[in-house]
Amino acid sequence: MHHHDLEHIADGVVGAAAIASTIIANPLLRAFYRKWGATEHEAHKPLPGDELIASPRMQYTRAISIKAPPAAVWPWLIQIGYERAGWYSYDVLEDMTGAGKFVDGESADRVVDALQTLKVGDQIKLHEHLSYAVRELEAPARMVLFDAREDHSSSWVFVLEDHEVHPDDPDTAAYAGGTRLLVRWRLDYEPSRSNDLMWKAFVEPINFVMERKMLLGLRERAEL
Template sequence: MTEHTVRPTPAERTEPRPGDDIVSPADVVMDRGFTVDAPPESVWPWLVQLGKRRAGWYFPRTVERFLPPRRRALRRLDPRWTTLAVGDVIPDYGRDETFEVAAIRPPHTLVYTSRRGHTLVSWSITLRPLDTTRTRVLLRLRLGPVKHRRLADTLGGFFDFATIAGMAAGLRERLEPHVRP
């Protein structure tokens, strides 16, 4: 079983990632990283199907039981949602928020962009194999310009940490039972 954290290593925080050039310079950068017991090829379709009116945003059963059934994420792969192309628009939660696919390189790189008011957002997901059975999932959110940086760093950082921790736990629940002997 993998360690249950979403903290990136110091090297992961400083290394360049796909999509870094979309929001450059960034006023706020949030890095997360976690490990799952599955190869990138098994993790990839689960990440590609993320999104509102798609597979949802993964959380573990302990959290999802408090959500209305229509807000719970899928617990299976759905062929309708396992492909993406540059330019595809994915609904996000909120009123009219969306993500647009800016770059995709299966099964290792997925980069989204979004505009939230005056702020440009990039969200990069990188899958890095650790060995034949484990994958490091690296996520980077870049924002700019940001009027209230301290608020975005603290409150936004807490929200990002909590949602990615929930997603990591939910993804592990969905993946790891399927890859064990």
């Protein structure tokens, strides 16, 4: 077994452990991971796509600062997906859940030219039987994804903003000319105790672990 394969397996073990611990500690962590990385203002301000789920039963807003301009982040963002460039997350876990079929066999470490033609109406698959439709696409500012089903509907929105630099906050100086990436997910579903349990106790914490890793992986690639 190659060293690279061992790294992926070890990474998957870390991811699985993170998922298990997040599910167990969900009641204590939920308020934290629903706005991971985001300020209070970012967590509550209106974003494109909010109108798709007017009264969500669940919502999170996450954010990450990237030392690269939006135009450099954009190509990495629009190529994500199943049968695309991957998720920049825990590839081993993606493989185990059927979401790991990527053009490079693993999450791409390159901008894939053939995947840069994304347009409104295209589908970004999560796995073979689940996908989001591209509802809005404005380079390099926003990508709005939407999925409507009989039992639930959700929007997944990515907004790229020029990173603000505040004179009274020296930490922001490092991100001058960089990107502030906001991610918002909104969900509506048929109310029931079983649905509440599924979405809030299981789907949401799993989503946090995988998406946090994705955002960190996206930043790592864009900053190269």
